Amino acid sequence: xxxxxxxxxxxxxxxxxxxxxxxxxxxxxxxxxxxxxxxxxxxxxxxxxxxxxxxxxxxxxxxxxxxxxxxxxxxxxxxxxxxxxxxxxxxxxxxxxxxxxxxxxxxxxxxxxxxxxxxxxxxxxxxxxxxxxxxxxxxxxxxxxxxxxxxxxxxxxxxxxxxxxxxxxxxxxxxxxxxxxxxxxxxxxxxxxxxxxxxxxxxxxxxxxxxxxxxxxxxxxxxxxxxxxxxxxxxxxxxxxxxxxxxxxxxxxxxxxxxxxxxxxxxxxxxxxxxxxxxxxxxxxxxxxxxxxxxxxxxxxxxxxxxxxxxxxxxxxxxxxxxxx
Amino acid sequence: xxxxxxxxxxxxxxxxxxxxxxxxxxxxxxxxxxxxxxxxxxxxxxxxxxxxxxxxxxxxxxxxxxxxxxxxxxxxxxxxxxxxxxxxxxxxxxxxxxxxxxxxxxxxxxxxxxxxxxxxxxxxxx
Numbered sequence: 001x002x003x004x005x006x007x008x009x010x011x012x013x014x015x016x017x018x019x020x021x022x023x024x025x026x027x028x029x030x031x032x033x034x035x036x037x038x039x040x041x042x043x044x045x046x047x048x049x050x051x052x053x054x055x056x057x058x059x060x061x062x063x064x065x066x067x068x069x070x071x072x073x074x075x076x077x078x079x080x081x082x083x084x085x086x087x088x089x090x091x092x093x094x095x096x097x098x099x100x101x102x103x104x105x106x107x108x109x110x111x112x113x114x115x116x117x118x119x120x121x122x123x124x125x126x127x128x129x130x131x132x133x134x135x136x137x138x139x140x141x142x143x144x145x146x147x148x149x150x151x152x153x154x155x156x157x158x159x160x161x162x163x164x165x166x167x168x169x170x171x172x173x174x175x176x177x178x179x180x181x182x183x184x185x186x187x188x189x190x191x192x193x194x195x196x197x198x199x200x201x202x203x204x205x206x207x208x209x210x211x212x213x214x215x216x217x218x219x220x221x222x223x224x225x226x227x228x229x230x231x232x233x234x235x236x237x238x239x240x241x242x243x244x245x246x247x248x249x250x251x252x253x254x255x256x257x258x259x260x261x262x263x264x265x266x267x268x269x270x271x272x273x274x275x276x277x278x279x280x281x282x283x284x285x286x287x288x289x290x291x292x293x294x295x296x297x298x299x300x301x302x303x304x305x306x307x308x309x310x311x312x313x314x315x316x317x318x319x320x321x322x323x324x325x
Numbered sequence: 326x327x328x329x330x331x332x333x334x335x336x337x338x339x340x341x342x343x344x345x346x347x348x349x350x351x352x353x354x355x356x357x358x359x360x361x362x363x364x365x366x367x368x369x370x371x372x373x374x375x376x377x378x379x380x381x382x383x384x385x386x387x388x389x390x391x392x393x394x395x396x397x398x399x400x401x402x403x404x405x406x407x408x409x410x411x412x413x414x415x416x417x418x419x420x421x422x423x424x425x426x427x428x429x430x431x432x433x434x435x436x437x438x439x440x441x442x443x444x445x446x447x448x449x450x451x
Contacts, residue, residue, distance in 0.1 A: 021412040035420050042424045046431045053435030083363045087356065094352045097402045101344050148451035221374060238451055309402040313395055320391040324366050325384045
């Protein structure tokens with residue numbers, strides 16, 4: 001107690017209104033939040049890196065997974081759509097920063113307009129992400145999982161292009177139905193049956209001499225393709241069940257961890273974008289009703305803007321580590 | 326605040342007349358970098374597929390370009406350029422230090438686990 005020196009400024013310092021590092025309380029706290037949230041995302045991305053380096057010679061090649069663009073069905077266009085999504089998010093960052101700039105000049109109409117554009121950009125982005133998820137969950141070719149937990153895919157022996165299960169699997173009439181918890185052993189159930197059973201795939205494979213198996217193992221930037229004899233042996237000895245699309249347990253493109261991290265990281269990011277949109281909408285209406293005009297400062301737009309740019313910043317890293325590297 | 330913007334990027338190589346103009350300039354820069362990334366990702370030039378420090382050169386290029394983008398988003402969109410040096414350091418150095426530490430320790434460990442699988446101590450090729 002006695003060591004504290006009483007000066008005239010001390011009263012002012014502790015009475016509030018003081019701005020350490022020349023940033024207002026709200027902005028400083030937003031920066032605190034951003035740093036801690038950045039560390040959360042780095043934790044996720046570092047965990048992704050961990051799993052990837054752990055399975056560095058069998059990780060799915062992203063170019064082969066995300067090849068779809070809405071309305072362009074059946075065409076292989078790697079990364080085009082995700083590049084579009086990135087551009088939309090950067091663009092909405094730009095309209096946000098323009099809104100902040102208009103706020104500095106106290107131009108209410110301009111702030112309103114730019115906030116509106118920012119919200120639209122965010123909605124387009126979240127919608128695109130939902131579409132991306134749906135496409136990924138649905139899958140396109142189908143594959144077989146082995147007893148060891150590896151994914152084997154089917155390719156054309158000449159062109160090396162993937163072949164969909166529906167193009168070669170036979171249809172064997174069967175009585176087999178999904179086990180729901182309302183029948184059979186009570187309170188036990190299984191997930192929906194795949195469109196083809198393993199037996200149907202094996203029979204179809206035997207009668208299509210031009211199809212071979214591609215394993216997960218990457219050599220010289222390409223996945224290993226087995227010979228016809230090896231393929232037949234692999235499928236019959238190791239085949240366990242059919243996988244179509246992606247979920248948290250299996251994923252037809254390779255390691256299940258790839259799908260797990262994809263859902264978790266892009267989901268967490270999508271949730272950030274979603275909350276950003278909500279915050280933006282609240283601020284948007286506050287601008288319209290003139291809250292900040294009366295307050296004499298549009299700093300709230302700046303604070304929510306910081307958050308919005310941060311979401312963009314995280315996406316730049318997610319884009320690199322999920323789709324490019 | 327309104328007049329306090331630092332309007333130079335590239336250490337003064339490009340000077341913008343107004344803050345709005347700077348924002349569009351940065352957008353153009355970010356778009357160019359993203360386009361380069363996507364084009365490289367589609368073409369995958371042969372000479373960039375060689376390994377350098379246990380990663381493909383192409384991947385190093387992607388990571389460096391990403392950090393370039395992150396820099397301009399933070400510095401110009403989040404107005405870090407206009408904040409005091411102390412705030413800048415508090416935010417950036419803390420994050421960079423902790424992220425580097427985390428990455429080092431996890432990636433190092435992942436390499437070890439990969440080798441354990443690779444040398445056949447654990448069998449999973451069935």
